[in-house]
Amino acid sequence: DAKTTQPPSMDCAEGRAANLPCNHSTISGNEYVYWYRQIHSQGPQYIIHGLKNNETNEMASLIITEDRKSSTLILPHATLRDTAVYYCIAGGSGAGSYQLTFGKGTKLSVIP
């Protein structure tokens, strides 16, 4: 998996958009960008992933730069329940046996 770099922590006001950046400058052409989050000590929760195009689902949007060296996860209206550690992972090729390499992530604190 390619190495990713994320800020260790961020704050966001409740109701505002949370924009979490990630750098993955060594990502290879067939590697996806994945985002997971982990709330307190629960199991990591899948959020979204993409290859080249921007993606949106019911939880978040993923914006990937054209050169694919960085991406941004957007939570459009952050709530207190979105307080968690967010992990950006570059890897996997859809072969089924890929290994996800989790770094230290970004601790997002949503503030009332």
Added chain:
Amino acid sequence: DAGITQSPRHKVTETGTPVTLRCHQTENHRYMYWYRQDPGHGLRLIHYSYGVKDTDKGEVSDGYSVSRSKTEDFLLTLESATSSQTSVYFCAISAWTSAKETQYFGPGTRLLVL
């Protein structure tokens, strides 16, 4: 949650004791994984399985063995537990989401080796 359960959820054991953790899934997924999570290390892959009786080592496999005799169960065994194996253990499966493959995690097992 992709139908993943782990048992036990909490366990305290003594050094040198064998321990087996169970991961059970109800949706017939082919790929299953065991990770451990420790402060300062994130999640690290221990072993994974790509089918019944088909397993392979991950990044931190020393001191662990696995077995998969049925599609729905993936067992992680610590033959002789050590204090360094105190950790939170997560099981995961691979599933297809919107024509893409990703991993979904179980709730975790907290293991304390005294």
